[in-house]
Amino acid sequence: MSEARNQSTAPAVELVGIDKWFGAVHANRAVSLSIASGSIHGIIGENGAGKSTLMSILYGYYRADAGEIRIAGKPVEIKDSHAALAHGIGMVHQHFMLVDPFTVLENITLGVEGGFLLAPGAAKARAALERLQRDYKLDVDLDARVGELPVGSQQRVEILKALYRGAQVLILDEPTGVLTPQEADHLFRILRALRDEGKTVILITHKLREILDVTDRVTVMRQGAVVAERRTADTSKEELAELMVGRKVLLRVDKKPAKPGDVVLAVDRLTVTDANGVRRVKEASFVVRSGEIVGIAGVSGNGQSELLAALSGIRRPSAGTIRLKGREISATHALDPAAMRRIGLAHVPEDRQRMGLVTAFAINESAILGYQGDPRYNGSVLMDRDKIVDLCGRQMSDYDVRPSDPRLRTAALSGGNQQKVVLAREFDRDPDLLLVGQPTRGVDIGAIEFIHRRLIAMRDAGKAVLLVSVELDEILSLSDRILVMFDGRIVGEVNPEEATERRLGLMMAGIAEQAA
Amino acid sequence: MSAASPTALPRWVDVVALPAVNLLAAFLLSGLVVVAIGEDPFQAMGLLVTGAFGNAESIGYTLYYATNFIFTGLAVAIAFHAGLFNIGGEGQAYIGGLGVGLVCLWLGDLPAVLVVPLAILTGAAFGAAWAAVPAYLQAYRGSHIVITTIMFNFIAASVMTYLMVNVLIRPSQQSPESREFATAATLPRLHEIADAVGLEITASPLNLAFLWALICAALFHVFLWRTRWGYEIRAVGANETAAIYAGISPARIIILAMAISGALAGFVALNELMGVHHRIILNFTGGYGFVGIAVALIGRNRPLGICLAALLFGALYQGGSELSFDMPNVTRELVVVIQGLVILFCGALENLFRGRIAAYFQRPATAGAVS
């Protein structure tokens, strides 16, 4: 309704033919988008679909390689966030840009203090902010320390900050990622109030429910391009899920039926808390047997990383138990990663550069990370570097790593070859349980096939494999059983024979199994 | 601490060319200082080189200074490899000297084959202990190690002054120094050894500690690149997340690396006390701990590089003091200026020329990498 009211005026924001490359990655492909003034416009897409890049261009963080931005019908150049603010564009970042020890008022007025002395400006700002708070139901104590506020209130501070600077267009990047459902509902009430007062809201999210709850129109992005635009009233979660995930050709992998054996890993009501005390994994329970691949599907950021961290011994569980080959690990009996490896665990981490390798090391040194104490090449004092180089050389030729010189620096390898070094290292130890996170992220097609065949071979050799991936194809083509993770919980188990991408997509977006 | 280089450069550029360019910049500015005090920089350079290498005696002195710098350079470097900045080399050397001195004073009657190893061990233990406290506080209480090691330098100075003035002072002596060590508790000088085998070498303070410094440099290499503990230290320094993934405890590594660092710094006392002074004296560390920072920075934290950088600084110290005899306007502190400029250009401003040099190498490098 409000959309209809504003149809006569020029769009608040128009993006025309935006193109952006990061090195070899085409992040935005000729994106054109028109956002009506006084509406809530959703942009939905999977991680890496290019939504955040697009908004960063609008907010002046990046410059587009090609294309034009128009604000209220006029072409503008936005070279930094200062310019964006001047054009009435405000942004609430996924990671808040707040100064924790400051009060709410100080945070909001930072940069627009209103004079050399703080006190007079602060008094004026207080009056203006109280008005804004009334108008938009943005209740937050202006004198509270920001660091002591719950995240929902911190987000309201960010919104107030943008409005106080005169933002007419407000961009919110995945605003509910850190919120409880109640806080999210509160946020949506605020967004509606903003729209009803004539502001334009752009909401970036990967959650279908939010789009349907609060937006007027929705743009779907996939692989850097706009694939569809709908009036929210005319679409459904099923349609959006399908558009968002797309119908990519499945990379089918030849595999024999699994012959699951004994339970190797049993997880019982496992809860994992992150450094900020937020529960990231909530009472997850499942088992993995030898000779099967269990895939965990889910949109990234739903607790998969923390699950892997707990299973591998990096993070201590806060409740529940992990039973690996009969050894029980819990909050009171935690084991470190080295001990977990000794029991028979191997771990291909999600982020090879940050965690899986030391890029400053020679390849042969990276090839023993986690196994630096292995007696095969450790004497009582000295390591046998020749043996390590030989071992690494053999692994590199087994896994077809190129260039194949173990003495090169790890950083000199391409992403796919770095990943092969990690896989070779972890697979080579004859583990009983393999934790595999995002095995083909940033890896070229040829290497993907190779890595998939190797994973199947490990399964056929009787290993228990737990695969975490945000690539649905990968989950579908490799897994013998699929668990879906949403908001820290295992929300369902699916047989891959019966699974469709649509059904998985809905579950991953938090829509109950029965609804699909 | 050691930030990953933003752009990958050919290895020889990183290891040789960049330090050379930075060093050149530091020396150019030092030349300007010489001009500012009204002397001819080229003549000064010449005098400095002859002062450092002109004859056997000056070479002996150069190597004697270099001995200290190898120890302190290695000390700074091993902390760097673990991602730590140890500014406390001065205090660790001082306390290490206490350990060395106590052994030499109390057990000096034992035969040299016992006293010398004991002194080495005790010096290492004292230095290590003095470094382990800030390390523990960093690892388990999050106290910033730069500040705590600075504080520990001052505390070490107070402790040593107290002990020298009140406890260790030689009776009936005014100046605060201990009694002389027994002969078994001293390290023979090179000319004395040469004399014993019938060779004649000009006398200099160069002593057996130099050999121990070279051995330490070799052991340093073996330890860091040929043992799992060295591997773990380097892993923590290069990528702490990956180290934790690999089951390495960063807290334990911090303490291990700092203890070794302190032990190495403590060895300065072998050269100074057992090699030269033959007694415990006040302030024998003379700023050598700080020179270690410059030495490690130029030497790129590698033992061979550190030995060469230590030789350079040994030459600067020796040549500098000769220079101050020949040029009335020059003092020994000129070397300290050069040292500061070297730390500035090779350390804090290491990115100053990197960008420009990287830009030069970028084009051919990217063209070649796609294969």
Place this chain on the structure above:
Amino acid sequence: MDELVVVISMVGATLRVATPLILAALGGLYAERSGVVDIGLEGKMLGAAFAAAAVAAVSGSALVGLAAAIAVSVALALIHAYASVTHNGNQVVSGMAINIMVAGLAPTLGVAWFHQGGQTPMLKDDARFAPIALPFSRELADVPLLGPLYAEVISGHNLLVYLAVAAVPATAWVVFCTRFGLRLRAVGENPHAVDTAGVSVVWLRYRAMILCGVLCGIAGAYLSTAHSAAFVRDMTAGKGYLALAALIFGKWMPWPTFLACLLFAFTDALQVRLQGVDLFLVGVVPVQFIQAIPYLLTVLLLAGFVGKAAAPRASAIPFVKDR
């Protein structure tokens, strides 16, 4: 009455020893509040002390000397800013480099210019900052308690002492009541917040370093042209590090830092007083122990055994603008 005289003279002595600490620590406060760790306070002070004495000796004017001291100290602060803010260099290495460079440069230039073994010529009284007798200090000196207090503690210091004391409320005002102060505190905690608010992180940090240079410059001038009458080698003798410790002990706040400086200076006055004195139950307290107290306290504080000191969160982290 005797005790009173002793106490009053100790308070006066404390204030005189504290002056350079206060100035340098407040300078460090600006730097560190902006997120730039500055262990180069020592070097800036030493450079300034030399410049002040050298220029005052040549010009015969303490004020010209002060100007030179400030100029030198600011130049050194700008080198630090150039290395650590512009080039994202290691801030600790940069500070160390400045300390060592100046420790060499001051005596090198001193010997070359004045030929007195690195010292500068003794300054005549009119080339120094002379004590200022406040009105009525002589007349009131005989009033019990208040008289000596006024004469010894409040009156009779030189200009720079008063400047140091005035710098404390001034700094508190700048840091907590002005726009610049708000941004300064913000940039040390979260430079990204400042950047997205459209304020230049680099320029803020440069301004903070300039202020740091000015204050260290005054501190240096105090040492050589007010407290003493010439520059001597290693004149600062670790006062820069002591100021840094006071700043940490004062938790990066102006008034607590001021009190920490007084406390540290008091230990100095105390150690002179307690030399060889047999204290009841304790015996003779070694001078060296009293000297080490400030450093011990700072370590204990950093370890969290005496309160908790949290440095500005962005300290020592170069600001790299990416997401």
